[in-house]
Every structure is written in C-alpha cells, then in structure tokens.
Amino acid sequence: MKFLVENINKNSGRLGLLDLKAAGGGIQLKTPLLMQTTKGGSIPYLSADLFENYVQNKNGQEPVPVLLQLTLSTMQQMAESLALWPASLSHYLGFPGQGNVLLLRDPCESTPSGGNDRDVAPIFTRQGKESLTPERYMEIIASFKPDIYQGLCDADTNLESSKKRVQKSVDRTERFMDYIYEQHGKLQSTSSSLLAPIVGGYNIFARTQSIKHARQQPEGKYSGYILEGFHNNGLSATALDGSQLLPIVEHCVKQLEENKIKMMPGAYSPLIILELIHIGVDVFDTSYAYCAAVNFKALVFNYDEKSIEPRPTPFLDITDEAIKEEFVPLLDNCKCLTCQKHTRAYVHHLYKTNELLGPILLMIHNLHHFMGFFETIRSSIAQDKLPKLIDLVCKQNGDSKVDYSIEKNVKVISKAVVGKGFETTTES
Amino acid sequence: IPPLTYKVVAECSVTKARAGLMSLRHSDVNTPVFMPVGTQGTMKGLLPDQLIELNCQILLGNTYHLGLRPGIETLRKAGGLHKFMGWPRAILTDSGGFQMVSLLQLAEIDEKGVNFRSPFDNSECMLTPEHSIQIQNAIGADIMMQLDDVVKTTTTGPRVEEAMERTIRWVDRCIKAHDRDDDQSLFPIVQGGLDIPLRHRCVSALMERQVRGFAVGGLSGGESKHDFWRMVHVCTDRLPRDKPRYLMGVGFAADLVVCVALGIDMFDCVFPTRTARFGCALVDSGQLNLKQQKYKNDMEVIDKDCDCSTCKRYSRSYLHHIATNECVSSSLLSIHNVAYQLRLMRTMQEAIQRDEFPQFVKDFMARHFQTEPIPEWIREALAAVKIELPKDDATDATKEAKKRTTTS
Ligand SMILES: [Zn+2]
Ligand SMILES: [Zn+2]
Numbered sequence: 070m071k072f073l074v075e076n077i078n079k080n081s082g083r084l085g086l087l088d089l090k091a092a093g094g095g096i097q098l099k100t101p102l103l104m105q106t107t108k109g110g111s112i113p114y115l116s117a118d119l120f121e122n123y124v125q126n127k128n129g130q131e132p133v134p135v136l137l138q139l140t141l142s143t144m145q146q147m148a149e150s151l152a153l154w155p156a157s158l159s160h161y162l163g164f165p166g167q168g169n170v171l172l173l174r175d176p177c178e179s180t181p182s183g184g185n186d187r188d189v190a191p192i193f194t195r196q197g198k199e200s201l202t203p204e205r206y207m208e209i210i211a212s213f214k215p216d217i218y219q220g221l222c223d224a225d226t227n228l229e230s231s232k233k234r235v236q237k238s239v240d241r242t243e244r245f246m247d248y249i250y251e252q253h254g255k256l257q258s259t260s261s262s263l264l265a266p267i268v269g270g271y272n273i274f275a276r277t278q279s280i281k282h283a284r285q286q287p288e289g290k291y292s293g294y295i296l297e298g299f300h301n302n303g304l305s306a307t308a309l310d311g312s313q314l315l316p317i318v319e320h321c322v323k324q325l326e327e328n329k330i331k332m333m334p335g336a337y338s339p340l341i342i343l344e345l346i347h348i349g350v351d352v353f354d355t356s357y358a359y360c361a362a363v364n365f366k367a368l369v370f371n372y373d374e375k376s377i378e379p380r381p382t383p384f385l386d387i388t389d390e391a392i393k394e395e396f397v398p399l400l401d402n403c404k405c406l407t408c409q410k411h412t413r414a415y416v417h418h419l420y421k422t423n424e425l426l427g428p429i430l431l432m433i434h435n436l437h438h439f440m441g442f443f444e445t446i447r448s449s450i451a452q453d454k455l456p457k458l459i460d461l462v463c464k465q466n467g468d469s470k471v472d473y474s475i476e477k478n479v480k481v482i483s484k485a486v487v488g489k490g491f492e493t494t495t496e497s
Numbered sequence: 498i499p500p501l502t503y504k505v506v507a508e509c510s511v512t513k514a515r516a517g518l519m520s521l522r523h524s525d526v527n528t529p530v531f532m533p534v535g536t537q538g539t540m541k542g543l544l545p546d547q548l549i550e551l552n553c554q555i556l557l558g559n560t561y562h563l564g565l566r567p568g569i570e571t572l573r574k575a576g577g578l579h580k581f582m583g584w585p586r587a588i589l590t591d592s593g594g595f596q597m598v599s600l601l602q603l604a605e606i607d608e609k610g611v612n613f614r615s616p617f618d619n620s621e622c623m624l625t626p627e628h629s630i631q632i633q634n635a636i637g638a639d640i641m642m643q644l645d646d647v648v649k650t651t652t653t654g655p656r657v658e659e660a661m662e663r664t665i666r667w668v669d670r671c672i673k674a675h676d677r678d679d680d681q682s683l684f685p686i687v688q689g690g691l692d693i694p695l696r697h698r699c700v701s702a703l704m705e706r707q708v709r710g711f712a713v714g715g716l717s718g719g720e721s722k723h724d725f726w727r728m729v730h731v732c733t734d735r736l737p738r739d740k741p742r743y744l745m746g747v748g749f750a751a752d753l754v755v756c757v758a759l760g761i762d763m764f765d766c767v768f769p770t771r772t773a774r775f776g777c778a779l780v781d782s783g784q785l786n787l788k789q790q791k792y793k794n795d796m797e798v799i800d801k802d803c804d805c806s807t808c809k810r811y812s813r814s815y816l817h818h819i820a821t822n823e824c825v826s827s828s829l830l831s832i833h834n835v836a837y838q839l840r841l842m843r844t845m846q847e848a849i850q851r852d853e854f855p856q857f858v859k860d861f862m863a864r865h866f867q868t869e870p871i872p873e874w875i876r877e878a879l880a881a882v883k884i885e886l887p888k889d890d891a892t893d894a895t896k897e898a899k900k901r902t903t904t905s
Pocket of ligand 1: 407
C-alpha cells in the first residue's frame with residue numbers, strides 16, 4: 070500500500086491517492102475515502118452482485134473501486150476456512166478485485182464495555198465475548214491475509230472515561246503493539262499493511278503518549294494511522310459533539326506523520342465528517358448510512374451547492390403514516406435504483422409488512438446518497454470550497470444547525486394502520 | 498385481444514406433458530412455468546430487476562395479505578400492484594380463501610363467504626366471492642382465482658361434496674362480480690377432495706363456464722402422495738387441451754416433474770424461498786443444508802452448472818458462515834433457489850419441444866434419488882403416463898420405500 074498526498078489546501082483539507090497493490094491487479098482509491106462497511110464480510114442486506122451492478126456501477130461509467138471495511142467481531146469464525154482458501158480475502162467475500170481493511174470492531178453496533186484484561190483484547194461476536202491475545206490476533210491476520218489491518222488496541226473509551234481508564238487504554242495498547250510491530254515483519258503475506266492505532270480518549274496527554282509510541286517505531290513499520298477511542302460505535306457516534314471531538318483530533322493529526330493516511334471508523338454524522346476532513350482525516354466508512362437505514366430513515370440531506378430550498382431534517386422517516394400514499398421517489402431527482410423504480414409509499418409498505426426488501430431499498434438509496442456526498446466533498450476540496458459545503462450541510466439553507474444524530478426507531482408497527490380492504494365488505 | 502391467449506407449442510408423444518405459450522397483458526409466459534410467491538407485494542429479498550435477470554415471467558401475490566396491507570384504496574390509487582411494487586411482468590393472485598383457512602383459526606365458511614376475525618383488531622369480517630374479486634380487481638393481476646370452499650384434503654363424507662358444489666355456485670358469483678374481464682382472466686378451481694366422481698363432476702360443471710384457464714385445488718395439503726397424483730391425473734384427463742392448467746401450491750422438484758408429465762402447466766410454492774431462509778440450497782440431488790459442518794471448508798460453489806449470480810461469486814464455505822446469520826444470505830440463497838426452479842422448468846419445456854421428455858424424466862429421477870429409492874407413487878404416476886422407470890437394484894430398499902409411502 071502506498072499513499073500519496075496530492076493536494077493540501079489551507080481552507081479545505083487534503084486530497085490523496087491510496088494505491089493498493091495487494092488486491093490482485095492493484096487499485097487506486099481517492100481520499101477522502103468512504104470505505105464500505107460490512108457485516109460478516111457482506112455489505113449489509115446487499116449481495117455483491119447487487120452492489121456492483123446497481124449501486125457502484127452507475128450510468129455506464131467506469132465503476133469506482135471499493136475498499137471493504139471488514140470487522141473481526143463479525144468474521145472471526147471464518148479464520149479456519151480462510152486459512153484454507155486459496156485466493157484473496159475479497160474474493161472469498163464475492164468481491165474479487167476490491168480492496169479490504171480488517172478492523173476489530175463493528176462500527177454499526179454499539180460495542181459493550183469491559184473485558185479488557187492485562188494481556189487480552191475483547192471482541193464481541195455473535196457468539197458472545199471472546200478474548201484475543203496478541204499471539205492469536207497475529208495468527209488470524211496470517212489466515213485472513215487482509216490488504217490492510219489495524220494494530221491491536223484497547224479503544225474502550227469515550228467522553229465519560231476517567232483519566233485512569235484512558236491511561237490504561239494507552240498502556241495496554243503499547244504492550245499489544247510492541248508485540249505486533251515485532252511480528253508484523255515476520256508475516257508470511259508481507260503485502261498486508263499495518264495501521265498504527267492511536268488511542269487515549271479525549272485526554273491530550275494520553276493521546277500524545279500514544280502518538281509518541283507509534284512515532285518511535287522505525288521507518289516503514291506501519292503504513293498509516295487509525296484513530297479510535299472517541300465513542301463506543303453504533304448510534305453513539307452519530308450524536309458526538311463536535312466542540313469536544315474536533316480539538317482532540319486536531320491535536321492528534323498535527324503530531325502524526327503528515328504523509329501517512331489517517332482513518333477514523335464510526336458512524337460520524339455528515340457534518341462531523343466534513344469537519345474531520347477539514348482537519349486532515351482521510352478515511353471514513355458507511356456505517357452512518359447503515360444506521361439510518363436500519364432505523365427506517367432515508368438520507369435526504371442536501372449537499373448540492375445549487376440548491377436553495379431549506380431542509381430542516383436530514384431524514385425522510387419511512388415509518389411516517391403521511392407517506393402511505395406518496396407515489397414519489399424517496400428523494401427528488403435521486404438517480405439511485407430505489408428512487409428510479411420505487412416510491413415512498415412502497416418502501417413504507419415494506420416497512421409495515423416487515424419485508425426484507427425494505428432495508429435493501431433503503432441501503433441502496435442511503436449508500437448512493439452517501440457515496441455522492443463523498444464525490445462532492447472531493448470536488449469541493451479540489452476547488453477549495455469545502456467551507457461552503459460545510460455551511461450548507463450544517464444549516465441546510467435554513468437559519469439554524471440541523472440535527473444529524475440518529476435515534477433508535479422505537480415505533481412498533483401499529484395495528485390500527487392496516488388497510489380497510491376487508492372491513493368494507495361486511496355490508497355486502 | 499383477450500387478456501389471455503394460450504397456445505400449445507409442443508406435446509410429448511408419450512406422456513400428457515405439453516409446452517405452451519401463454520400471452521398475458523404484462524408478459525408472455527412459457528409453460529410449464531413455476532411462479533415464485535411474492536406474498537406481500539415483494540419477493541423475499543429480491544429486487545424486481547433481479548427476478549427479470551433470472552428470466553422470471555410471472556409472480557404470485559396473495560390477496561388476503563394485500564387486502565390488509567396496503568389495502569385496496571392504496572392499491573387503486575397506485576394504479577394496481579404492478580405499479581405499486583415496480584414489477585412490469587405478469588402477476589397471478591389467489592382468492593384469499595385458502596390463506597384465511599390455513600392462517601386463521603377462527604375462519605368459518607357458510608354460503609355467504611368466509612367469516613373470520615381480523616388478526617389486527619379482532620373485529621368480525623367476511624370475505625365473500627364478490628369481495629375477493631373486488632380486491633383482485635384493485636390488485637389488477639393478469640390472472641385471478643375464484644374464491645373456493647376449501648376443506649382439509651383429509652376430510653371425507655358429505656362436507657367434501659358440499660364444498661365442491663358451493664365452489665361451483667361461487668364461481669358464478671365471482672364471474673358476475675368481475676369488473677375487468679378485458680384485462681384480467683378469472684380461473685375457476687376444481688375441487689372434489691380425493692373422490693374421483695366428484696372431481697369429474699366439478700370439471701364438467703366448470704367447463705360449462707366461459708373461462709380462459711383452470712386451477713386444480715384442494716391438493717398438496719397432507720393427503721397421501723398416492724391420492725395426490727391420481728387426483729391430478731383424473732383432472733388433466735378431462736380438462737380441455739387448449740387452456741392452461743394450474744396446480745396450486747406444488748413446488749418440490751420431483752412433484753413438478755411428475756405433474757408436468759401428468760399435463761399440468763403452472764405451479765407455485767413458497768418452498769424455494771422459505772428453505773433459503775433456513776440456509777438450504779436446491780440442487781438436482783435434493784437440497785444442501787449449508788449450515789452443516791461439512792460445508793464449513795467446502796470451497797466449491799453450490800452448483801457448478803448453475804449460472805446464477807450466487808454461484809458465480811460465492812463458495813459453500815462462505816455461505817455456510819453467513820447462512821441464517823446475515824440477512825443477505827437469504828437473498829443469496831433465494832436467488833439460487835428461484836434460478837434452480839426456473840431452470841428446471843425451462844429444461845422441461847425444451848425436452849418437450851424436442852420430444853425427449855420421457856428420457857429427461859428418467860435421467861432426472863436417477864439424479865434426484867441417488868441415495869434413496871424412487872418412491873413407489875412416482876413409479877405409479879409415471880407408469881400411468883407410460884414412463885417405466887428402471888427397477889432399483891436394491892429391491893429391499895424399494896420395499897422399504899413402498900412401506901414408507903403407504904404409511905405416510
Ligand atoms: Zn435514491
Ligand atoms: Zn446458483
């Protein structure tokens with residue numbers, strides 16, 4: 070893996086190019102980059118075929134290559150099979166030729182706290198909690214042979230974590246990483262690139278210590294950074310307060326090697342993502358689009374600078390009875406398959422009947438919308454217009470800041486809302 | 498042009514099998530055809546575009562479910578189910594009666610219709626023949642079913658005759674209530690339980706009505722396979738040659754092959770998609786339960802001769818890991834299973850056109866029953882249409898199988 074910063078702009082953050090050799094033929098990915106988050110190695114609800122043909126590959130244009138964000142907490146049970154698999158990891162998942170990054174935690178679901186003992190890191194799988202020693206972790210990496218993987222760390226911190234807890238996460242991460250750095254060079258598949266974890270919650274002192282440990286390593290030990298320990302994944306990330314998060318990230322970015330890629334996994338809101346890009350973070354994921362979809366929200370926030378219409382809410386609530394007979398697309402002028410072929414009324418019906426096609430259609434739209442958002446971000450940076458985009462996303466042509474946090478959908482399907490179909494006949 | 502035309506394209510020179518072309522308002526349908534079931538206006542986890550890619554020509558929708566949600570008012574405003582669900586090809590709807598009797602414990606039938614309590618607010622409702630047609634007219638399916646009086650296949654005595662007679666009375670009420678005969682074709686349903694004279698009487702009576710096709714109902718509900726094939730056989734013997742024949746609720750591969758040989762043209766079944774949700778993939782030799790440990794490290798595809806998008810990309814090993822765990826697995830296996838059923842039907846159409854159908858049946862049965870003997874009822878049914886399957890070597894095994902079918 071090679072990373073090249075192409076363009077740094079004082080007002081707008083930076084553009085870069087990530088070159089992945091390991092994916093077989095080699096692919097190039099533009100940053101700021103949106104990884105496709107996965108569960109069990111699949112994009113949630115979408116088969117690889119559906120994704121490539123109906124989401125990634127649009128209007129006959131050359132499809133943009135994809136970096137799959139894989140998580141050990143949803144794939145750990147595949148280690149034995151992957152050790153026997155003769156081709157690439159992406160190929161096993163139905164995505165031959167696409168790149169992949171292996172992370173520890175699933176950004177889509179909230180990660181339980183605890184389980185961090187002196188010598189093990191917990192992962193929370195479908196089967197429950199498992200304790201991972203650094204030795205076992207490197208065995209798994211050798212079986213998976215990912216294009217990129219993260220260093221083992223204790224990232225079980227958030228805004229509320231005590232100073233003591235934060236310090237522990239830094240110390241434990243250092244112990245893990247001493248072993249990982251040593252073993253990384255001995256990996257059979259030398260094509261796997263390592264991301265150095267930076268932890269330390271919201272504590273400047275702890276973050277500095279974590280950064281120091283990474284920067285002490287000899288040149289070439291790792292290829293980039295992953296910044297974790299700001300939230301516990303799932304919906305918690307969507308509601309983060311920028312005024313708390315941004316200063317600490319900025320502090321980190323300033324001390325990290327400039328020409329190395331910087332990744333921040335998690336369902337950060339579109340506004341926070343823009344601010345983080347402005348600071349110099351390069352890689353994000355689609356977990357925000359997923360979290361919205363599974364809570365029956367279609368993303369409709371505006372990032373088209375030509376728009377003037379105010380949009381006070383960034384979501385269309387699919388559970389809203391008011392759209393029952395709206396035979397119009399989820400979002401006007403959206404080019405995604407869902408909006409081209411289906412209506413709000415139909416997606417609402419799929420929600421009410423609890424049909425699998427509902428989340429499928431929502432994922433198609435939300436991914437399309439989010440991927441379009443990142444294209445717009447890159448062109449805004451190229452034109453040095455990111456602040457304008459931030460302002461649009463922040464206020465949506467209105468007067469006040471729009472709320473991007475995603476709340477759990479607690480509505481139950483109401484029994485009163487079924488059609489009158491049968492009742493009308495009782496007279497006849 | 499009538500909303501349904503049917504033409505026999507080729508007939509098997511040995512069995513009663515025929516290949517046909519049914520032209521409907523929304524698409525041509527090559528028969529024999531398997532219709533995947535899209536109960537609530539969607540095929541479990543598949544996009545309409547994916548079904549078209551699989552060359553699916555006709556879907557089945559359930560009137561009972563669609564009448565409740567989204568309801569006829571919304572369907573009317575949407576311009577019918579085709580537009581509502583974004584499916585441009587043909588649709589067939591059932592009458593809603595069978596769904597009620599099988600899903601609702603409180604359903605009761607009298608001359609007026611089917612009484613039931615709404616599962617949502619427990620209010621008393623009634624589905625009459627007129628109302629079933631009213632909903633089906635709002636849905637706008639290319640083919641609709643009459644409301645019939647459904648009794649359990651194991652029922653005996655005067656209730657069976659009453660149900661058959663009532664079904665004939667109800668078809669007249671349905672025909673009278675049908676508002677869109679220029680767009681939609683109404684099929685009557687042959688009833689009569691497991692009683693050959695009743696079945697004969699029912700077929701004769703229904704043939705006096707102006708209809709464009711026929712359904713065979715009241716089977717595939719727990720009767721012995723021996724009775725099952727015989728009832729299909731007596732119905733197809735008497736039904737007119739120039740109209741399509743639909744056998745309701747049949748979809749296991751071996752049953753499809755036997756019933757095509759007996760002269761059936763249309764089938765439907767939830768089995769391929771239901772079994773997909775439990776992690777099972779259909780293959781000629783039966784089905785693979787991918788959750789089993791033996792598939793954990795099996796790097797082969799489900800079926801190397803299958804050209805579906807799942808077999809192009811995924812190993813059994815990967816599917817083993819995600820089956821029943823990740824939602825996407827149910828879409829992946831549904832695609833394969835629907836592709837399997839549709840391919841089986843296409844293969845039969847081609848075999849009939851080349852007049853090689855009897856050989857196809859023999860080869861299929863040999864592949865399908867590799868580890869167990871061919872059931873005696875299949876031998877009998879096929880012998881009735883002049884296909885003699887080779888004797889099993891292991892005669893003990895055959896006896897064992899015979900014992901099993903007669904006790905089931
Ligand atoms: Zn859209
Ligand atoms: Zn297949």
